[in-house]
Amino acid sequence: MSTIARHxxxxxxxxxxxxxxxxxxxRKSDFINxxxxxxxxxxxxxxxxxxxxxxxxxxxxALDPLVKEMLYIAxxxxxxxxxxxxxxxxxxxxxxxxxxxHADLLRVISLAAKTNQLATALQVPVDPAFDTDHxx
Amino acid sequence: MSTIARHxxxxxxxxxxxxxxxxxxxRKSDFINxxxxxxxxxxxxxxxxxxxxxxxxxxxxALDPLVKEMLYIAxxxxxxxxxxxxxxxxxxxxxxxxxxxHADLLRVISLAAKTNQLATALQVPVDPAFDTDHxx
Amino acid sequence: MSTIARHxxxxxxxxxxxxxxxxxxxRKSDFINxxxxxxxxxxxxxxxxxxxxxxxxxxxxALDPLVKEMLYIAxxxxxxxxxxxxxxxxxxxxxxxxxxxHADLLRVISLAAKTNQLATALQVPVDPAFDTDHxx
Amino acid sequence: MSTIARHxxxxxxxxxxxxxxxxxxxRKSDFINxxxxxxxxxxxxxxxxxxxxxxxxxxxxALDPLVKEMLYIAxxxxxxxxxxxxxxxxxxxxxxxxxxxHADLLRVISLAAKTNQLATALQVPVDPAFDTDHxx
Amino acid sequence: MSTIARHxxxxxxxxxxxxxxxxxxxRKSDFINxxxxxxxxxxxxxxxxxxxxxxxxxxxxALDPLVKEMLYIAxxxxxxxxxxxxxxxxxxxxxxxxxxxHADLLRVISLAAKTNQLATALQVPVDPAFDTDHxx
Amino acid sequence: MSTIARHxxxxxxxxxxxxxxxxxxxRKSDFINxxxxxxxxxxxxxxxxxxxxxxxxxxxxALDPLVKEMLYIAxxxxxxxxxxxxxxxxxxxxxxxxxxxHADLLRVISLAAKTNQLATALQVPVDPAFDTDHxx
Numbered sequence: 001m002s003t004i005a006r007h008x009x010x011x012x013x014x015x016x017x018x019x020x021x022x023x024x025x026x027r028k029s030d031f032i033n034x035x036x037x038x039x040x041x042x043x044x045x046x047x048x049x050x051x052x053x054x055x056x057x058x059x060x061x062a063l064d065p066l067v068k069e070m071l072y073i074a075x076x077x078x079x080x081x082x083x084x085x086x087x088x089x090x091x092x093x094x095x096x097x098x099x100x101x102h103a104d105l106l107r108v109i110s111l112a113a114k115t116n117q118l119a120t121a122l123q124v125p126v127d128p129a130f131d132t133d134h135x136x
Numbered sequence: 137m138s139t140i141a142r143h144x145x146x147x148x149x150x151x152x153x154x155x156x157x158x159x160x161x162x163r164k165s166d167f168i169n170x171x172x173x174x175x176x177x178x179x180x181x182x183x184x185x186x187x188x189x190x191x192x193x194x195x196x197x198a199l200d201p202l203v204k205e206m207l208y209i210a211x212x213x214x215x216x217x218x219x220x221x222x223x224x225x226x227x228x229x230x231x232x233x234x235x236x237x238h239a240d241l242l243r244v245i246s247l248a249a250k251t252n253q254l255a256t257a258l259q260v261p262v263d264p265a266f267d268t269d270h271x272x
Numbered sequence: 273m274s275t276i277a278r279h280x281x282x283x284x285x286x287x288x289x290x291x292x293x294x295x296x297x298x299r300k301s302d303f304i305n306x307x308x309x310x311x312x313x314x315x316x317x318x319x320x321x322x323x324x325x326x327x328x329x330x331x332x333x334a335l336d337p338l339v340k341e342m343l344y345i346a347x348x349x350x351x352x353x354x355x356x357x358x359x360x361x362x363x364x365x366x367x368x369x370x371x372x373x374h375a376d377l378l379r380v381i382s383l384a385a386k387t388n389q390l391a392t393a394l395q396v397p398v399d400p401a402f403d404t405d406h407x408x
Numbered sequence: 409m410s411t412i413a414r415h416x417x418x419x420x421x422x423x424x425x426x427x428x429x430x431x432x433x434x435r436k437s438d439f440i441n442x443x444x445x446x447x448x449x450x451x452x453x454x455x456x457x458x459x460x461x462x463x464x465x466x467x468x469x470a471l472d473p474l475v476k477e478m479l480y481i482a483x484x485x486x487x488x489x490x491x492x493x494x495x496x497x498x499x500x501x502x503x504x505x506x507x508x509x510h511a512d513l514l515r516v517i518s519l520a521a522k523t524n525q526l527a528t529a530l531q532v533p534v535d536p537a538f539d540t541d542h543x544x
Numbered sequence: 545m546s547t548i549a550r551h552x553x554x555x556x557x558x559x560x561x562x563x564x565x566x567x568x569x570x571r572k573s574d575f576i577n578x579x580x581x582x583x584x585x586x587x588x589x590x591x592x593x594x595x596x597x598x599x600x601x602x603x604x605x606a607l608d609p610l611v612k613e614m615l616y617i618a619x620x621x622x623x624x625x626x627x628x629x630x631x632x633x634x635x636x637x638x639x640x641x642x643x644x645x646h647a648d649l650l651r652v653i654s655l656a657a658k659t660n661q662l663a664t665a666l667q668v669p670v671d672p673a674f675d676t677d678h679x680x
Numbered sequence: 681m682s683t684i685a686r687h688x689x690x691x692x693x694x695x696x697x698x699x700x701x702x703x704x705x706x707r708k709s710d711f712i713n714x715x716x717x718x719x720x721x722x723x724x725x726x727x728x729x730x731x732x733x734x735x736x737x738x739x740x741x742a743l744d745p746l747v748k749e750m751l752y753i754a755x756x757x758x759x760x761x762x763x764x765x766x767x768x769x770x771x772x773x774x775x776x777x778x779x780x781x782h783a784d785l786l787r788v789i790s791l792a793a794k795t796n797q798l799a800t801a802l803q804v805p806v807d808p809a810f811d812t813d814h815x816x
Contacts, residue, residue: 042375061240063244075245085529117517121485130683235722242390243725257378268548274802335750373743377751397763402409457658457659484656487760515605516607516616523579524623649801
């Protein structure tokens, strides 16, 4: 169930078709997941979102592609986004995430949420040593 | 400003002293950041929290130590925990995070938050292809 | 699936019936969405929640009714409330939200979530110029 | 630093004065914390917020006053509201929260945040046994 | 739908069987809810999560067991964890939560979320009176 | 206090200078708020963030500029981003937000957070009437 109707033939719009073609080419797969089908209700939103995802996630950069997927999972889970937890866990597995790494990822993100609560509940003051602006 | 008073001589309690000693030994540093000083108001809470942090973050595991710090930052930032953003960014830098990696981390976690909003706003249905329970 | 049982004949309780009658009259529709059916498990909670929603959302005020629905969507999406994203997107469309406005809404709330992450990750200090208390 | 200027003489407005008088009488104290001073920029918002807080928090009900303060802390910490963590921890202490109860509160709310992450990361399906609508 | 496959015979692993046995013994029930079935994909994660849940939630402590369940609900709802809202509401009912207490719980946690927004929107400064570190 | 050092002479980098010049020209003001000074640690991040903010917020679109600022506030407050609450409240005031509109904004976003909690706590099922995919 979604808040907008899924387009039945989104690729009738050449701008949508161009994005879908690029998704298929980039991922070397015919599968286009629902996120892009729903974003297709607005060609500009689709184009820009895909362009940013492609640049950040599918272009070699200072971080390893699998690390980037795990960071994406960390944020998505913390935000409670079920769709995103699904799609990025699938992507991480496709990039080689092992069960051991998956369990380790869960250990870290659940521990982080736990100590976030403690620090916020206690309103722990930031140590002066962490102040990057006033370092000599 | 905090919600409980910081202990003036926490190490007078031998259970607290034992934890602080282990923090110093594990980190090879005399610096004990505020988080532990404030948790010291309850020795049991301090002991168990440190034990879990040490096991998850300071023990070799399936994920690289720097990757774990970056995942910690991702969760902490998404939860809006200022103290945690400070302490784990400092820890990530101490473990060698470069400016390029830092910028890349910010790119990924801010993009994730952006697409989380889109997926949630559209209530995009999970693709059957992501259903791990019903795979053949 | 819900955490409490939906009342089968909620209007047997005259206090519930009075609220349901007012919802129908205010909205000029016989449709009463699930939120109110479930809140009906406690007449006081139902009465006060409806009274506030009616006052804030259905009474002319300084903001346009459609703007108020879009603000409601913005908060609901950020909180990850699926039910609320559904009900308030439907309400916004009923009040005339166009596809162009919908796409623009998505652009703004997803960009906001993105820059929220950046500001929190960097712990950007508030500019003195924003301090309303110390303005001359 | 705040987003609106604090009123210098809020009680010059008789509606504000009436609320402030009721806060003092209800709490049996002359101290009026900043929250109410800032809400005073709009008398209607001040009146309705105080009326609800008084009804829910300061009126005998099915839950103990200290339990209600601890629930308030749980939500405030999870939402990352520093002001609210401060004011409701102070209120809970004023209502008798001991250090042991405080530590126990922290254990529960930090564990909850931790297992929330696990359940969301795994997208654990709701057990049919929890479905209240379909119970015989 | 979940992000990992549910184990078909998790108790074939003696470590998992030992945890499941302890869950059954602690709860005096044969029912093991999905959370534990899914965590069973990693025996260490299962063991440590159950050990902590058992210690915090099923061991007599400074807070009443029902109060702890309600605090758990407060955090889970604020984090938008549907599974957790279900499982802990069921647990609270099993521990005797009445409809009146349930409604009161909802009143408090929804009011808290409301005033959290007001305090954050106004960026209300913390009153010096709340500063525990600088009290004489 | 921030997690990275603020650049002392960011405009020594021509890419940063170009962005700052465009911010000044777009806003017709010499004031460049801290967000941009801190993002300047990575020219690419600065350029792309500003380009998106300029396109979404400073270009005529289907929504009114003030409405867009209020939506930005709604998300920022819900995410607990103090810096963002400050900067976008200041921006909304600069675009003409009156005290009456401000109070109305607070009424809507605090009510939304309140009913989000209720819907999530009750796990209210989405009404079939809201299902856009299955409408005839």
